[in-house]
Amino acid sequence: QQQVKQSPQSLIVQKGGISIINCAYENTAFDYFPWYQQFPGKGPALLIAIRPDVSEKKEGRFTISFNKSAKQFSLHIMDSQPGDSATYFCAASMLSGGYNKLIFGAGTRLAVHP
């Protein structure tokens, strides 16, 4: 119930292409869905986030699409660049024990080839 399922595990995209990473959840108590970007040897950095009252959020080349009825959300990276090569984690947040707890997906390793 508290799992967040992420796919694909790895993704190879050509420069200029669109990268799409998908996540699904079961627990309807989740109310905040962030995406984190992690480069090797670094901590995860917040990329973009969405709440379930919105179906889409766009920040620059990054877009989250959210389907509340299907309990799915996805990250789209437009015009993918080699500098986007990193591991991407989706997450979901829910109130638990008086604070908001993040549950992370398994991660997607993205490689953008020039």
Added chain:
Amino acid sequence: SAVISQKPSRDICQRGTSLTIQCQVDSQVTMMFWYRQQPGQSLTLIATANQGSEATYESGFVIDKFPISRPNLTFSTLTVSNMSPEDSSIYLCSAGRGQLTDTQYFGPGTRLTVL
């Protein structure tokens, strides 16, 4: 946002010893969290550290193995006690400004290798 630093950045330790990891935030935050990340894997929450109260541990993690301190609103420590090779991992701290805030900012992590 919040800028978070961790010390040490990496360490190699002997089995049976303990290591204390420090986490410093550049501004006052309500919530601090400690995660474990196996190389190439996802993040698993170890515990939540609130200033002035006992840490709250997730299932599978116990205070005797991972004691946590939170002496003020900008600092926390995680100790990995009586280490075994299975404790080799990356340990990350994160911070959130309010108790009900969803956004967490992460430190760079501490890479621990236990021989």
